[in-house]
Amino acid sequence: MTLSPTPAYLELCRRNQRHYRLHHAIGILHWDSATMMPPRASGARADALAELESLLREWQTDPALATLLAQADAESLDPLQRANLRESRRVWLRATAVPPALATQRSLVAMRCEHAWREQRHRHDWPGFLENFKPLVELVRREAGCLADALDVGRYDALLDMHEPGLRDSEVSRLLGHVRNWLPGLIGQIRERQRSQPCLIPQGPFALAAQRDLSEAVMRALGFDFQAGRLDVSSHPFCGGTFEDIRLTTRYSEYDPLAGLTATIHETGHALYHMGLPESLREQPVGAPRWGAIHESQALMLEKQLGLSPAFIRWLAPLLRQHLGEQPAFATDNLIHLFQRVEPGFIRVDADEVTYPAHVILRYDIERALIEGEIEAEDIPVRWNAAMRELLGIDPGELYGQGCLQDMHWACGMFGYFPGYLLGAMYAAQWAARIRREQPDLEQQVEAGEFGVVIDWLRQHIHRHASRYDSNELVRIASGEALDPDYLRQHLMARYLDD
Amino acid sequence: MTLSPTPAYLELCRRNQRHYRLHHAIGILHWDSATMMPPRASGARADALAELESLLREWQTDPALATLLAQADAESLDPLQRANLRESRRVWLRATAVPPALATQRSLVAMRCEHAWREQRHRHDWPGFLENFKPLVELVRREAGCLADALDVGRYDALLDMHEPGLRDSEVSRLLGHVRNWLPGLIGQIRERQRSQPCLIPQGPFALAAQRDLSEAVMRALGFDFQAGRLDVSSHPFCGGTFEDIRLTTRYSEYDPLAGLTATIHETGHALYHMGLPESLREQPVGAPRWGAIHESQALMLEKQLGLSPAFIRWLAPLLRQHLGEQPAFATDNLIHLFQRVEPGFIRVDADEVTYPAHVILRYDIERALIEGEIEAEDIPVRWNAAMRELLGIDPGELYGQGCLQDMHWACGMFGYFPGYLLGAMYAAQWAARIRREQPDLEQQVEAGEFGVVIDWLRQHIHRHASRYDSNELVRIASGEALDPDYLRQHLMARYLDD
Missing domain, CATH: 1.20.58 (Methane Monooxygenase Hydroxylase; Chain G, domain 1)
Incomplete structure (x- = not known):
C-alpha cells in the first residue's frame, strides 16, 4: 500500500x-x-x-x-x-449502529437459546425452543432495525448486508425465484434418470488415519500450503485460525469415508481463498476476503464444480483406493454414481447439490417474513413442513430436529446468512463456466491431477482482489458479467441430464 | 475469597x-x-x-x-x-520500577542477542556473542539498579527477588556455600563406587508413538488430569498454557527413551502444582504458584526424589518393558543403574542429580559478580573453565557451546534464575525427608504404584497455599523448619553411598 x-x-x-x-x-x-x-x-x-x-x-x-x-x-x-x-x-x-446494551442482551439471549437448542433438537422439543427463541427474535428485529436505520434500508436488507455488502432482498428474491421455477421439475427428471442406476455403498470400517492421509494428499494436490496451515479434527468442519495461519478442520466417519473427504475439499476451498489474499494488505479491512456468498463460492467451486466432476473423480479414484483399499464400491464409475447421487432428504448439510437449493429457498422465505414481522416464530413449523412437501415432496412431521430445529443459525440469532449458500453455488457455476470457456482442455488437465488452471484462475480473478470491490463489481471484473443464476441451471442440466 | x-x-x-x-x-x-x-x-x-x-x-x-x-x-x-x-x-x-524506554530497549537488545546466540553457540563463537552481550549486560545492570532502588536492596538481590520473593544474595551464598564444601568429595566417592558397576545402554530405535504412550501412562499414574491438560511435543520441554488448561510438552529421542520420559516426569511435577492450585483464587495474584525454587522443587520432587528412587524404578520397569519391548538393558537392576549413573559432563541440562549442583554454583558465582560489576563479560570464559576444572575436573577449552555459551538464560538477559535450580533440589530433599518421616511404608506404596501419598502431601502442604505465603514462611509451614541444605547432602549420601 x-x-x-x-x-x-x-x-x-x-x-x-x-x-x-x-x-x-x-x-x-x-x-x-x-x-x-x-x-x-x-x-x-x-x-x-x-x-x-x-x-x-x-x-x-x-x-x-x-x-x-x-x-x-x-x-x-x-x-x-x-x-x-x-x-x-x-x-x-x-x-x-447497535446500542451496546442491546447488542449485549442479544448476545446473552442468543447464547442461552443456542445452548438449550443443542439438547432440544435431539428431543424435537419445539415448544421448549420457542420459549427462548421468541424473545431472541424480538431482539434481532430490534437490532436489525438499528442497522436498517444506519444503512437506510429495510430490516432484512440490513441483515443481508452484514454478510454480503450491498446485497438487497429484492435481488435475493429475484435470484432465488429463478431457481424456484425450475428446481422441482429438474429434481424429478434427475431422480427418474438415476432410478435404474446401480450404486454400491462402501463397506467399512475405514481407519481414521488412512482417511486423514487421504484428506491431506487431496489438500496438497489442490494447493493447500502446509507451511501456512494445518488439518485437524473437530465436531463440525470449519476453516479457522487467521489468514496467514489457516486452521482447517474436518471430521471422519468410520463407515462413510466420502463425507469427511467432501468436507475437507469444501474447507480447502475456503482455505485457498485466505492463502491467496495479498500479503501487503493483510492487516487492513480491504485485505480481508469477501465473506458470505463469494467465500462460499470458493468452497463450492472446489467441492461441487470441481470435486463432483467425473474428471476429478477419475483422478481421485486410484488415490482413494490406494489409501482405503480396493473394493467394488471404489470402482471409478461407482464412485461417480456415489458422489453424484441425488436424493431428497430432511437435512440441509447432508443434501446433494441438486436438492440443496430447496433447503435454502425455504429458509429464506421463513426468515425474511419473520424478520419483517409478517409471521411469528410460532408459525415456523407449519410453513417449514409445507415448503418441504412442495419443494422436495417430503415432510418431517413433528420430528423438528430433522425439520426447523436442525440448523444452529437461527438458534444463535443469525439471520440473513442462508441465501449466501445458494448465491455461492450460483457464483461457483459462473466461475466454472468462465474457466471452461477459457480452457478447452480443462477436463484432461483435471483428470491428470493438474488443478493449477482452476486454482490460478480463482487466485487471479477473486483472491487477489480481497475486499477491494463489492460483490457486484467483483463478479463483473472476474467473469465479465453480472451474476446470472442460469449458469447454475445449465451446470446441473449438463452434469445430471446430459450424456 | x-x-x-x-x-x-x-x-x-x-x-x-x-x-x-x-x-x-x-x-x-x-x-x-x-x-x-x-x-x-x-x-x-x-x-x-x-x-x-x-x-x-x-x-x-x-x-x-x-x-x-x-x-x-x-x-x-x-x-x-x-x-x-x-x-x-x-x-x-x-x-x-523500570522506565518503559529502558525495558523496551533491554527487551530488543536481548532478543537480538538471543537470536544470534542460537547459531553462535554451535560455532563456539564467543567473540561474536560478546558483541551483543556486552551492551545487554549494561542494560540489565541498569534495569537491576532501578529494581534495586524500588526494593531498597542490592542489584543482584533485586534480580533474585524477581524469581523468588524475599530471597537475598547473602542467603543464596550461605546455601550454595554449604554444597560447595561437600560436593567435590561426594562426587569422587560416588564415582569410585560406581566404577565397577555394570550398566547396559538401551538398544534403539524406539517408536515415538510407544514412547508417547509410556509417557502418558506414567503421567496418569502420577495424577495428571487429561481432562484439564494435554501432552504434546516441542523442541524444548515445558509446562505451559494456563493454570486451568495445562499444556505440557516433552521431546522424544529415538535412541534414548529415558530422556523423554525423564522430561515428562519433570514437567508433570510442574503441572501438578498448577492442577493443585485452589480454584477460588485462580484469577488473582495470590492464586498463582510460587515461581522459582518452590516451583522447581515440585518438578524435582517427581523427577529426582521419586523418579530416581529404586522403588519407583521397580514399579516403572514392567510398564516400560510393556511399551518399549524386552531387552537386557531394561532389566530392573540395570534400569536403576542407568537412571542413577553419575558422570561429570559439560552440559547442565544433561547432568545427573549429583553433579548438577556444580553447574549451578559456577553460574551463580559468575552472574553475581557480573551484575555487581566485579567482573566484565570478557572475563566469563576463563572463570567458567576454571570453575569446571575445580568442581568437576573437566575443561571445555574453547568449545564455548559446551561451556559458557550453552544456556539461553544469559543470552536472553535473564540473571538471578540459576540459583533456583539448586534451591529447588534442596526444597525437594526437605519435602521428601518430611514425607518419609510421616510415612514409614512409603517405599512399599511407591513400588505398588500408589503415589497418592506423595502427591497428596504436596497438594496439602504446598499447592493449596498458592502464593499466600512467601517462600520462607511456606517452607516452615510445609516442613516445620527453615530450608536446610543438609537434607540434600543426606539424600545424596543415602541414595548413592548406602547399601
Missing part, C-alpha cells in the same frame, strides 16, 4: 492493524477450543475469549474513530486506500 | 481478573507457537503476541493502579485479601 502524507488515514491503518492482531489471537483460541482444548478448560476459555472480544468491541467503537474516518475521507487517497477507508467504515458502522 | 465492602480492593481484583484472562490468551498462543503453528505463521504470531504483551504492560502500569493499591491498603482486609494485595503490589512494582 503506497503511503502519502495522510495522517488520519495512517492512524486509521495503525488501529486496524491492532484490531487485526487481536483477531489473530481470537481466531487461534477459537480453533484451539474446537480441536485441542481439554474439556475442563472451557469455562476459563470462555472468560478469556469474552475478555478479548469485549476489548475488540471497545476498540472498534472508540468515538475517536468517527472523527478519524471523517478526517481520512477528506485526505487525498488513492483508489486502494479509498477502498480500505470504505471497508473500515463498514466495520465501524456494524460495531456502532 | 470472602468479599466485604472494600471498593478499592474489589476494583483491584476486577483488574487482576482482566490481566489473568489476557495471560490465558498469551499462554495458549505461546504453547501453540511451540507445538502446532505452521512455520510461515511465525511473523504474524510474533506481531499478535507483541500486541497482547504490550497491552498487558499497559494495563499493569496504569497510574490508577498506584492509587488503588494505596486505597485498598487502607481498607479492612482479611489475611487472604491482604496477601493478595501484597502479591498485586509485587506485580505492579515489577512492572513500574
Whole structure:
C-alpha cells in the first residue's frame, strides 16, 4: 500500500492493524477450543475469549474513530486506500449502529437459546425452543432495525448486508425465484434418470488415519500450503485460525469415508481463498476476503464444480483406493454414481447439490417474513413442513430436529446468512463456466491431477482482489458479467441430464 | 475469597481478573507457537503476541493502579485479601520500577542477542556473542539498579527477588556455600563406587508413538488430569498454557527413551502444582504458584526424589518393558543403574542429580559478580573453565557451546534464575525427608504404584497455599523448619553411598 502524507488515514491503518492482531489471537483460541482444548478448560476459555472480544468491541467503537474516518475521507487517497477507508467504515458502522446494551442482551439471549437448542433438537422439543427463541427474535428485529436505520434500508436488507455488502432482498428474491421455477421439475427428471442406476455403498470400517492421509494428499494436490496451515479434527468442519495461519478442520466417519473427504475439499476451498489474499494488505479491512456468498463460492467451486466432476473423480479414484483399499464400491464409475447421487432428504448439510437449493429457498422465505414481522416464530413449523412437501415432496412431521430445529443459525440469532449458500453455488457455476470457456482442455488437465488452471484462475480473478470491490463489481471484473443464476441451471442440466 | 465492602480492593481484583484472562490468551498462543503453528505463521504470531504483551504492560502500569493499591491498603482486609494485595503490589512494582524506554530497549537488545546466540553457540563463537552481550549486560545492570532502588536492596538481590520473593544474595551464598564444601568429595566417592558397576545402554530405535504412550501412562499414574491438560511435543520441554488448561510438552529421542520420559516426569511435577492450585483464587495474584525454587522443587520432587528412587524404578520397569519391548538393558537392576549413573559432563541440562549442583554454583558465582560489576563479560570464559576444572575436573577449552555459551538464560538477559535450580533440589530433599518421616511404608506404596501419598502431601502442604505465603514462611509451614541444605547432602549420601 503506497503511503502519502495522510495522517488520519495512517492512524486509521495503525488501529486496524491492532484490531487485526487481536483477531489473530481470537481466531487461534477459537480453533484451539474446537480441536485441542481439554474439556475442563472451557469455562476459563470462555472468560478469556469474552475478555478479548469485549476489548475488540471497545476498540472498534472508540468515538475517536468517527472523527478519524471523517478526517481520512477528506485526505487525498488513492483508489486502494479509498477502498480500505470504505471497508473500515463498514466495520465501524456494524460495531456502532447497535446500542451496546442491546447488542449485549442479544448476545446473552442468543447464547442461552443456542445452548438449550443443542439438547432440544435431539428431543424435537419445539415448544421448549420457542420459549427462548421468541424473545431472541424480538431482539434481532430490534437490532436489525438499528442497522436498517444506519444503512437506510429495510430490516432484512440490513441483515443481508452484514454478510454480503450491498446485497438487497429484492435481488435475493429475484435470484432465488429463478431457481424456484425450475428446481422441482429438474429434481424429478434427475431422480427418474438415476432410478435404474446401480450404486454400491462402501463397506467399512475405514481407519481414521488412512482417511486423514487421504484428506491431506487431496489438500496438497489442490494447493493447500502446509507451511501456512494445518488439518485437524473437530465436531463440525470449519476453516479457522487467521489468514496467514489457516486452521482447517474436518471430521471422519468410520463407515462413510466420502463425507469427511467432501468436507475437507469444501474447507480447502475456503482455505485457498485466505492463502491467496495479498500479503501487503493483510492487516487492513480491504485485505480481508469477501465473506458470505463469494467465500462460499470458493468452497463450492472446489467441492461441487470441481470435486463432483467425473474428471476429478477419475483422478481421485486410484488415490482413494490406494489409501482405503480396493473394493467394488471404489470402482471409478461407482464412485461417480456415489458422489453424484441425488436424493431428497430432511437435512440441509447432508443434501446433494441438486436438492440443496430447496433447503435454502425455504429458509429464506421463513426468515425474511419473520424478520419483517409478517409471521411469528410460532408459525415456523407449519410453513417449514409445507415448503418441504412442495419443494422436495417430503415432510418431517413433528420430528423438528430433522425439520426447523436442525440448523444452529437461527438458534444463535443469525439471520440473513442462508441465501449466501445458494448465491455461492450460483457464483461457483459462473466461475466454472468462465474457466471452461477459457480452457478447452480443462477436463484432461483435471483428470491428470493438474488443478493449477482452476486454482490460478480463482487466485487471479477473486483472491487477489480481497475486499477491494463489492460483490457486484467483483463478479463483473472476474467473469465479465453480472451474476446470472442460469449458469447454475445449465451446470446441473449438463452434469445430471446430459450424456 | 470472602468479599466485604472494600471498593478499592474489589476494583483491584476486577483488574487482576482482566490481566489473568489476557495471560490465558498469551499462554495458549505461546504453547501453540511451540507445538502446532505452521512455520510461515511465525511473523504474524510474533506481531499478535507483541500486541497482547504490550497491552498487558499497559494495563499493569496504569497510574490508577498506584492509587488503588494505596486505597485498598487502607481498607479492612482479611489475611487472604491482604496477601493478595501484597502479591498485586509485587506485580505492579515489577512492572513500574523500570522506565518503559529502558525495558523496551533491554527487551530488543536481548532478543537480538538471543537470536544470534542460537547459531553462535554451535560455532563456539564467543567473540561474536560478546558483541551483543556486552551492551545487554549494561542494560540489565541498569534495569537491576532501578529494581534495586524500588526494593531498597542490592542489584543482584533485586534480580533474585524477581524469581523468588524475599530471597537475598547473602542467603543464596550461605546455601550454595554449604554444597560447595561437600560436593567435590561426594562426587569422587560416588564415582569410585560406581566404577565397577555394570550398566547396559538401551538398544534403539524406539517408536515415538510407544514412547508417547509410556509417557502418558506414567503421567496418569502420577495424577495428571487429561481432562484439564494435554501432552504434546516441542523442541524444548515445558509446562505451559494456563493454570486451568495445562499444556505440557516433552521431546522424544529415538535412541534414548529415558530422556523423554525423564522430561515428562519433570514437567508433570510442574503441572501438578498448577492442577493443585485452589480454584477460588485462580484469577488473582495470590492464586498463582510460587515461581522459582518452590516451583522447581515440585518438578524435582517427581523427577529426582521419586523418579530416581529404586522403588519407583521397580514399579516403572514392567510398564516400560510393556511399551518399549524386552531387552537386557531394561532389566530392573540395570534400569536403576542407568537412571542413577553419575558422570561429570559439560552440559547442565544433561547432568545427573549429583553433579548438577556444580553447574549451578559456577553460574551463580559468575552472574553475581557480573551484575555487581566485579567482573566484565570478557572475563566469563576463563572463570567458567576454571570453575569446571575445580568442581568437576573437566575443561571445555574453547568449545564455548559446551561451556559458557550453552544456556539461553544469559543470552536472553535473564540473571538471578540459576540459583533456583539448586534451591529447588534442596526444597525437594526437605519435602521428601518430611514425607518419609510421616510415612514409614512409603517405599512399599511407591513400588505398588500408589503415589497418592506423595502427591497428596504436596497438594496439602504446598499447592493449596498458592502464593499466600512467601517462600520462607511456606517452607516452615510445609516442613516445620527453615530450608536446610543438609537434607540434600543426606539424600545424596543415602541414595548413592548406602547399601
